[in-house]
Amino acid sequence: MRYDDFRRSxxxxxxxxxxxxxxxGGGFGLPMGGGGLGIGTVIVLGxxxxxxxxxxxxxxxxxxxLTGGNQAPTYQTDRRSSPAKEGAPTDEMGSMISGVLGEIxxxxxxxxxxxxxxxxxxxxxxxxxxxxxxRCGMAQAAMGPFYCPPDKQIFLDxxxxxxxxxxxxxxxxxxxxxxxxxxxxxxAGHHIQNLLGILxxxxxxxxxxxxxxxxxxxxxxxxLQADCLSGVWVNREQKKRPNFLEEGDIDAALTTASAIxxxxxxxxxxxRVVPDSFTHGSAEQxxxxxxxxxxxGTVQACNTFGAERL
Numbered sequence: 001m002r003y004d005d006f007r008r009s010x011x012x013x014x015x016x017x018x019x020x021x022x023x024x025g026g027g028f029g030l031p032m033g034g035g036g037l038g039i040g041t042v043i044v045l046g047x048x049x050x051x052x053x054x055x056x057x058x059x060x061x062x063x064x065x066l067t068g069g070n071q072a073p074t075y076q077t078d079r080r081s082s083p084a085k086e087g088a089p090t091d092e093m094g095s096m097i098s099g100v101l102g103e104i105x106x107x108x109x110x111x112x113x114x115x116x117x118x119x120x121x122x123x124x125x126x127x128x129x130x131x132x133x134x135r136c137g138m139a140q141a142a143m144g145p146f147y148c149p150p151d152k153q154i155f156l157d158x159x160x161x162x163x164x165x166x167x168x169x170x171x172x173x174x175x176x177x178x179x180x181x182x183x184x185x186x187x188a189g190h191h192i193q194n195l196l197g198i199l200x201x202x203x204x205x206x207x208x209x210x211x212x213x214x215x216x217x218x219x220x221x222x223x224l225q226a227d228c229l230s231g232v233w234v235n236r237e238q239k240k241r242p243n244f245l246e247e248g249d250i251d252a253a254l255t256t257a258s259a260i261x262x263x264x265x266x267x268x269x270x271x272r273v274v275p276d277s278f279t280h281g282s283a284e285q286x287x288x289x290x291x292x293x294x295x296x297g298t299v300q301a302c303n304t305f306g307a308e309r310l
Contacts, residue, residue, distance in 0.1 A: 001174075001175075001177045001178035001181055001244060001245065001246060001249055002241075002243060002244050002245075002246065003096055003099045003100065003103075003177070003181075003244065005241070006099030006100065006102055006103045007099065007102035007103060007106060008088040008095065008098045008099050008102050009088060009098045009099075009101040009102035009105060009121070009124075010086070010087040010088050010098075011101065011105075011121060011122070011123045011124065012086075012087065012088060012089060012094070012097065012098050012101065012123070012124050012125075012126065013084045013085070013086060013123060013124070013125045013126070014084060014085040014086075014089050014094060014126045015084045015085075015125060015126060015127040015128075015131050016094075016126050016127060016128050016158070017085070018084070018127065018128070018131065089126070093158050093161075094126065094158075096177060096180065096181075097124060097126065097156070097158070097180070097184065098124075100180070100181045100184050100185070101121070101122075101124055101184065101188075103233075103237055103240075104121070104184065104185055104188045104233055105119070105121035106240075107233055107236040107237055107240065108121070108188070108192060108233070109121075110236070111232075111236065111299065112195075119195070120152075120195075121188075121191070122147065122152050122153060122154050122187075122188060122191040123151075123152065123153045123154070124153070124154045124156055124184075125139070125153055125154065125155050125156065126156055126157075126158060127139060127155065127156070127157055128141070128157060128158075128159065129141050129157070131155070133148060133155055134148060134150070134151045134153065135148065135150040135151055136148035136150065136151065136155075139155040139157075140157075141157040141159055141160070144160055145157070145160055145183060145184075145187050146187070147187045147188075147190035147191055147194075149190070149194045149199050149200075152191060152194065154184070154187045154188070154191070156184070156187075160183075161176060161179070161180045161183070164176065164179055164180075164183070164256055164259075165179075168256065168259040168260060169255075169259060170252065170255050170256030170259040170260070171252035171255060171256060172252075173248075174246065174248075175246070175248045175249055175251070175252035176252065178245070178246070178249035178250075178252055178253060179252045179253055179256050181234075182230055182234070182252075182253040182256065182257075182290075183256070185229070185230035185233045185234065186226050186227060186229075186230040187226075188229075188230070188233070189225065189226030189227070189228075189229030189230050189233075190222075190226050192229050192299075193222065193225065193226065193229075198222070198225070199222070202218050202219075202221075202222055205218055206218050206219070212276075213276040213277075216276065216277060216278060216279050217278075219279045219280075220262075220278050220279060220280065220281045220285075220310065221304040221305050221310065222304075223279065223280040223281055223286075224280075224281045224285055224286065224289040224304045224310060225289070225302050225303075225304040225305070227257065227281070227286050227289045227290045227293070228289040228290065228292050228293035228301065228302035228304065229293055229299070229302055230290060230293065231289070231290040231291060231292065231293025231294035231295075231297075232293040232294075232296075232297055232298065232299060232301070232302065233293075234250075234253075234293075234294050235293065235294050235295070235296070235297030236297060239297075250294070253290060254287045254290065254291070257283065257286035257287045257290055258283035258284075258286065258287055259283075260280070260286070261280070261281060261282045261283030261284070261285070261286050262277070262278040262279065262280050262281060262282060263275075263278070263282045263283055264282075264283045281310070285310055289302070289304065
């Protein structure tokens with residue numbers, strides 16, 4: 001991926017120098033109330049924690065807002081050893097991330113404008129190990145990247161990109177840069193869903209669902225739509241900058257999508273696949289929906305909620 005000429009976004013908060021963010025204590029708690037979404041079977045929780053997407057706590061927090069719970073859950077916050085840096089980072093990794101965010105914002109601004117809507121982009125919070133996730137609780141590296149709807153922020157431990165290469169074998173070499181862009185675009189896809197009112201509607205439906213399997217099925221549609229929306233961004237970016245994609249980039253994104261499919265993760269963890277517990281979609285579904293967005297380049301093509309075939 002060629003990104004030297006990407007517009008760098010200043011909508012980045014860099015907490016990576018916060019040495020105390022790892023904190024103490026054993027993990028994080030879920031906010032209570034608002035129905036809850038579920039993460040699927042506990043046997044794959046550890047592996048799914050590494051899969052990018054919306055952590056269950058996030059939409060639970062959204063449910064709190066929708067049901068009138070104005071008080072945010074209380075969490076132990078991190079004590080910072082140094083103030084967070086605002087604006088586009090200057091290191092190579094940070095510069096790439098701010099560049100990808102800048103291009104994502106520009107392309108989605110164009111898409112929204114074409115439909116007579118206004119667009120406001122998400123904020124990316126970079127951290128190491130753990131940090132205060134605002135109304136979405138503690139953000140921890142083991143959760144993978146996630147989007148927090150109430151605060152319109154993407155939380156990203158940049159070490160996750162190394163895990164994609166070394167643990168998931170989702171990419172190798174320079175193609176990992178595009179894989180990182182794909183992951184960020186997926187999280188930005190959740191922001192698009194939030195702006196369009198899709199996430200609040202799904203939260204209501206999940207609260208009314210009669211089973212965990214039904215709630216999980218709705219979550220799969222959310223995640224596959226975000227995969228498709230990430231493909232829409234790649235389509236629009238390629239039209240704007242025809243040379244930004246390099247050989248192997250799309251293949252790397254598809255390999256990553258396959259590596260973090262629910263069936264792949266479950267098979268690695270237990271040797272069996274339980275479709276009712278899926279929360280992100282199968283490897284085949286994730287690849288196909290990304291390619292749908294990439295090939296068609298429209299939001300309308302990403303209607304996973306109305307599709308006859310997921």
